[in-house]
Amino acid sequence: MLDLELVYDTVLAKDYCGTCTKCIDACPTEAIVAPYQVDGSKCISYFTIELKDAIIPSEMKSKFQNWAFGCDICQDVCPINARSKPHSEQAFMPSEAFLHLTKKEWIEMTDEVFENLFKNSPIQRTRLEGMKRNLAP
Template sequence: MNPVAARHTALVKQLSRKLGFDYCGIARAATLDEDARRLEKWLNKGYHGTMVYMERYFDLRIDPRKLVPGAQSVITLLMNYFPARKQRADSYRISKYAYGRDYHRVIKKKLKQLLKSLQEQIGKIQGRGFVDSAPVLERAWAVRSGLGWVGKNGNLITRQQGSFLFIATLITDLELVYDDPFAKDYCGTCTRCIDACPTQAILPDKIIDASRCISYYTIELKAHIYPQEAEGKWKDWIFGCDICQDVCPWNRFSRVSQEADLEPVPEILDFSTQEWEQLTEEKFVELFGHTPLKRAGWEGLQRNIRLIKKNQTNF
């Protein structure tokens, strides 16, 4: 083992813990040939719906060395976001990942700090950090880094804490010691997520028809009318969906997040259905402008509420 690479690897993992990341795994930068074939097939089937951005930068998605010239290592970091409290019972549902501050900003800041600290202690190295919104196949890299496996619901699952975890990636030209890939699938014969999905978005072989997912309907789809076959099936979700994670047996191991910047916004937990319905655009910006809810915006949430109320009347 290269002693310099080993020392640098220990430093990466030490700094990541100090910054509040729960897990850190490292893989050699290489082309993701098998994942490229799966992605191409998924796109050709139209499972991405109107999310045309998924079609862009295909070559960058499958090869990190095209994102960071000279890249040698892909560092994958996980951060727990499981909340201590749930929303009140008489409320419209929000996905747990959106309870607190916008995780993109929170984690991107930490990635910059990690890279800066490595540059200060090691010297001139290059790197780029990515959180969710860049052309990186983050779950594939998490598996290659030994952190967990991709479940039937398409989420990365860890044996220690389940799946309520944000995934971040730091691609760097720093040579490191690489973790063994996660080789086993611990979903077994369990089909709880498939059985629980109201819109049948979870298909065989770990394929997700994103165009039928409740998260897609409530966030990505900008139309004012949902497909007729989906009407009434997402119940009271107005931003995202946690059904497939909530029923996953591995999430019985979820632990409450200790990250202060991901602490839930009180109003998200405490608002009643009536308060969501009466929320003004000005108040939305004041209360939730710094959270992931801004992706749907006030108008998007109000559209979702109107459609839910319409479906409740019709069914």
């Protein structure tokens, strides 16, 4: 909270989606239940990042299409996003050290290796045990 008067945007009133339903059609877990409405409790990002349970319900996990930390298929298929330009900010680039980790390397990873590789990474949110849970059959 702060006591500054901020310059803020107005509510987005224009309907940019029109008749498009690409994100609704592409979502593997049917989490986008209607235009502009996501049921977060069905989203892969929720299960793989936020859920603290030791096990992900199998009826949901079977729909994950191998996603292990988040998903964003809905962002990838959106024609509006297709017009955006990729950033060139080095600080946001993924490290080569973890771009090519295999599933076996993940399953066998120690806490020490995880802490070294992902010291300042958002993957810390689900922790190593969460990643192993996400990758388990």
